[in-house]
Amino acid sequence: MALSSSTQSALSWVIVGRGAIGLLAAARLQQAGYTATLWLKQPDAVQLKFTDLKQQSQHRILRPQPTDTAIQRVLVPVKAYDVLNAVAQLVPFLANDAQLVISHNGIIPIEPLLALLRPAQGLWFLSTSQAAYKPAAHHVVHTGEGKSYITKLTASDSDDNQTIAAMSAALGPVNVVSDIYPMRWLKLAVNAAINPLTAIENCQNGQLAQPQYRAQISALTTEVCQVAAALGYPMDPANTLQTVYQVISATSDNFSSMQQDIQAGRQTEIVAICGYICQQAAQLQLAVPANQQMLNQILAKTTTS
Numbered sequence: 622m623a624l625s626s627s628t629q630s631a632l633s634w635v636i637v638g639r640g641a642i643g644l645l646a647a648a649r650l651q652q653a654g655y656t657a658t659l660w661l662k663q664p665d666a667v668q669l670k671f672t673d674l675k676q677q678s679q680h681r682i683l684r685p686q687p688t689d690t691a692i693q694r695v696l697v698p699v700k701a702y703d704v705l706n707a708v709a710q711l712v713p714f715l716a717n718d719a720q721l722v723i724s725h726n727g728i729i730p731i732e733p734l735l736a737l738l739r740p741a742q743g744l745w746f747l748s749t750s751q752a753a754y755k756p757a758a759h760h761v762v763h764t765g766e767g768k769s770y771i772t773k774l775t776a777s778d779s780d781d782n783q784t785i786a787a788m789s790a791a792l793g794p795v796n797v798v799s800d801i802y803p804m805r806w807l808k809l810a811v812n813a814a815i816n817p818l819t820a821i822e823n824c825q826n827g828q829l830a831q832p833q834y835r836a837q838i839s840a841l842t843t844e845v846c847q848v849a850a851a852l853g854y855p856m857d858p859a860n861t862l863q864t865v866y867q868v869i870s871a872t873s874d875n876f877s878s879m880q881q882d883i884q885a886g887r888q889t890e891i892v893a894i895c896g897y898i899c900q901q902a903a904q905l906q907l908a909v910p911a912n913q914q915m916l917n918q919i920l921a922k923t924t925t926s
């Protein structure tokens with residue numbers, strides 16, 4: 622791949638895809654004075670309508686990233702099952718010391734990603750509770766103020782502050798943590814409890830507050846806590862269940878990402894959510910029947926529809 626010797630400036634970010642979180646990040650980066658370009662399968666300019674938390678809307682133009690300029694900084698907020706493929710496609714276009722920030726629901730193995738990168742390239746993981754949705758293809762609405770946790774999965778260097786500052790502008794406030802797995806297991810518990818059930822019931826998150834779901838949500842959450850604890854991430858089941866119900870209440874009008882995926886006939890993140898829990902449990906010889914049932918039911922829906 623012949624890249625020109627020019628690389629992006631420190632204030633330029635590439636965002637992969639046109640998902641809600643990526644478009645939210647792109648709009649907020651632009652607002653903060655960064656240049657945000659999009660990396661899309663079809664490299665068109667996007668005229669984005671961005672509605673912020675105060676319900677004020679503005680229009681922003683997001684241009685496609687040119688393929689002759691080495692990419693220095695890139696946010697990869699794609700679905701768990703697309704991350705490896707997205708990074709593999711970016712690799713020929715990356716600067717030798719490029720910084721990649723990945724962000725997705727669920728947990729996937731990190732080693733295949735690391736194997737794609739060169740020694741000076743940096744890999745980060747960002748976990749966010751910022752809430753955004755797309756009422757139309759090119760309209761993103763910031764629906765809930767969340768926060769983000771970020772960690773660098775490769776060796777640190779002096780340039781890290783620029784990545785942290787940019788991610789604070791994009792999806793902040795950002796907490797920098799040395800081990801992000803406690804946060805990721807907590808988010809995994811939330812996603813395992815909410816996403817498949819809302820997809821199966823075809824309902825908004827808030828419906829799960831009804832008593833008929835209590836036993837199932839409690840079983841799903843307790844199983845995640847057992848697996849996490851066995852892996853060295855102790856999680857209190859009662860506190861975790863409380864967090865799950867807080868998210869159900871805070872996002873009661875939202876349709877979960879898995880409900881939306883199933884309704885649109887798309888692949889879901891179930892393998893990176895309940896599938897990951899089942900796979901880890903099998904290695905630990907723990908039984909996780911509630912998660913196994915969700916995995917089976919969602920896989921059956923996606924393979925038969």
Ligand code: KPL
Nearest residue numbers: 815872875876877878879
């Ligand atoms: O992360 C989510 C998702 O839909 O994927 C929750 C927290 C469940 C909000 O809908």
